[in-house]
Amino acid sequence: MxxxxxxxxxxxxxxxxxxxxxxxxxxxxxxxxxxxxxxxxxxxxxxxxxxxxxxxxxxxxxxxQELDVDRLVAPLASVLSYHYELQDELLDVRRMFEPAVARVAATRVTDEDLADLERILDAQRRKLKTGRSVIVEVTAFHHVLARATRNRVVVSLMATLNDLLAESRKLTLKQKGRPGRSILGHEAVVAALRHRDAGAAAEAMREHIDQIADLLQHTSTPVRP
Amino acid sequence: MxxxxxxxxxxxxxxxxxxxxxxxxxxxxxxxxxxxxxxxxxxxxxxxxxxxxxxxxxxxxxxxQELDVDRLVAPLASVLSYHYELQDELLDVRRMFEPAVARVAATRVTDEDLADLERILDAQRRKLKTGRSVIVEVTAFHHVLARATRNRVVVSLMATLNDLLAESRKLTLKQKGRPGRSILGHEAVVAALRHRDAGAAAEAMREHIDQIADLLQHTSTPVRP
DNA sequence: TTCGACCACTGGTTCGACCACTTGGTTCAG
DNA sequence: CTGAACCAAGTGGTCGAACCAGTGGTCGAA
Structure with a gap:
């Protein structure tokens, strides 16, 4: 065969x-x-x-092909993205996962990582003033955070979650005042990272995700394309 | 094309x-x-x-084919299992992930789940007395715990981690006194679940995983086959 | 009615041919 | 000698026809 x-x-x-x-x-x-x-x-x-x-x-x-963890989970993402009923569960996973990621990142983050995060936040602030979409920055933020854990599997999993959550992000980031609140959450996380405060980083991320989850709960489910 | x-x-x-x-x-x-x-x-x-x-x-x-999340991550597992250098990172991931899983499970666990967990622990105790391997029970324990979250993505991710960690489990469970300590950790988690105490469940799982990580750190790295 | 042979489907495999693309050598004009 | 154009051999990509191997229904004889 x-x-x-x-x-x-x-x-x-x-x-x-x-x-x-x-x-x-x-x-x-x-x-x-x-x-x-x-x-x-x-x-x-x-x-x-x-x-x-x-x-x-x-x-x-x-x-x-060289081992590329990203590519391995790509098929997963491509299929799951058609199944909107899993979006809630994915957010759930992210809520379990990302605070822990932030916690570990705080213990391993480098100055380069922090500089990258600052750059992303700057770009986000600039776009906010002109009202442009900040989806790219939000996604990049979580990616760099994952990278700061120095763990390839974490980076890969986060990339998958990011892909899958792109849809719901489009929704939440459109809402009034939401982008502003989003950057506040990110700034709190970065502040904690800068002090290498693992507990504070996890807590900031938890609050951040809870806010997002809260918003999604009060939003009608996305329409099918 | x-x-x-x-x-x-x-x-x-x-x-x-x-x-x-x-x-x-x-x-x-x-x-x-x-x-x-x-x-x-x-x-x-x-x-x-x-x-x-x-x-x-x-x-x-x-x-x-009906959507089957398990099958989607199976290729990931099959390839990753060839790359032993990722084992440490995977344990890392598990350490970030499982306490959160236990926390959520505590809020959603059903009496049936608890009964299943008890059954698994019973089997584990019986096997311990006769000195047989308890890998199956350990794996089943984490699976049922994931199931208790009522989140298919969590179940799928946990299955992947379980598969990938089977190798290191063989190592830790062989060590003197290790199986006994393992069941203590599991019992603490189940006790917390029974009281629907999310914080205690997370804490118990954290301690449990930390113990495992500690053991692995003091163990020579597995030999390549 | 029952059983067995048969037949019409299905995917599984093989073979041979040709197309499309890349590469590297060859040829020829400058 | 240099450079461009050409050509040939190798690659994967596609095609079509044929046959093998399972499956399930149909038909007919017992």
Missing amino acids: AEEIADRIRVLILDGTFPAGQALPAERALAEWFGVSRGSIRDAFRTLETIGLLVTRHGQGTFP | AEEIADRIRVLILDGTFPAGQALPAERALAEWFGVSRGSIRDAFRTLETIGLLVTRHGQGTFP
Whole structure:
């Protein structure tokens, strides 16, 4: 079966027989090697491609892909984003998760991280004055915060949550006075980080998320596109 | 391209044109309908299959799959499990996440959940007396706890973490006196849940995880297989 | 009615051919 | 010698036809 081929190729990639950056044998060669048809090889390649283990380049070959945690959760995001009934649960998760992230970030944050966060807040303030959307800044803020934990899995999970919550953000950030309140929450978090105060950071983030959750609860559910 | 076909089919599934439980048109029919070859349809099917949106049954047809969050993160787990250097970071994540899970679980736990938890602890105690491995019970404990949050995303994330941490569990649970201490932590959590005491539940879980982290820190890193 | 053979579907696989793209060498005009 | 244009070989992308292998219904004989 093609599934078995996929498994065998996966093992060969992960054990280093096929190093990243170097093209795999051609589809035709692999077909002959495994004693199956080229179609089966292609089926296997499609599977490995969608889980982010391979990338094919027309005319050049098929290449093993470096581990990229972000890409691994991307399919999750793409599918879940169609299921709006999960949005509440995702916010729930974020409410459980982000205060802890802020707490850890406070113990590991670097001056560079703080500078980045300040820059983001500055940009956010400028956009607020002209009434432009601050979704980009809000998302970036949470990303840098996750990065400050020095934990790749945290960064990845946060990226997923950010993607999935983009929809609800569009909603909350449109509301009167909401963007202003959002930046207050962020500023409180940054202040806590600057003092490396883990408890205060977690508390500030908790309040921030609670505010958002509160707003969402008082908002009609988003219309389907 | 096959990728475009996959997108179009995905939309048709998610908007209900192809309801779950009812077979899609045959590959040959879809090929003609979209004006592409059967191979391209099959390529698209493989992609949609690996992200858990389709399931094919030989001789019967191809069926849209009900949303199953577990299946969505399964590829993540399968790949990450090959990268042992992420284990520390994963424990880190768990330490951020599980106390919050326990906190929320305390507010939503049902009597059935509590009964299940008690049953698991009983089994764990029995196995302890005979010195058998309690990995299954430990894993089940965290699963039921996640279930008690009534949040499918939490259950899914916890399942992933559980899978990924199975390796390190084998290590810690082998140590002298460790299984006994593990059940003490679990009992404290259940006691807090029984009183619907969110703060105590979170605190108990925090202590429990800290103990595990402590043990892992004093343990040589696992050998690569 | 019951059972078995058959048939019409389904996906699974194979093969051969051609197209599209990339690369690197070759050729030829300057 | 230089540079541009060309060409050929290799790659993945696509196509079509054929056959294999399961599934479920139909039909007919017992």
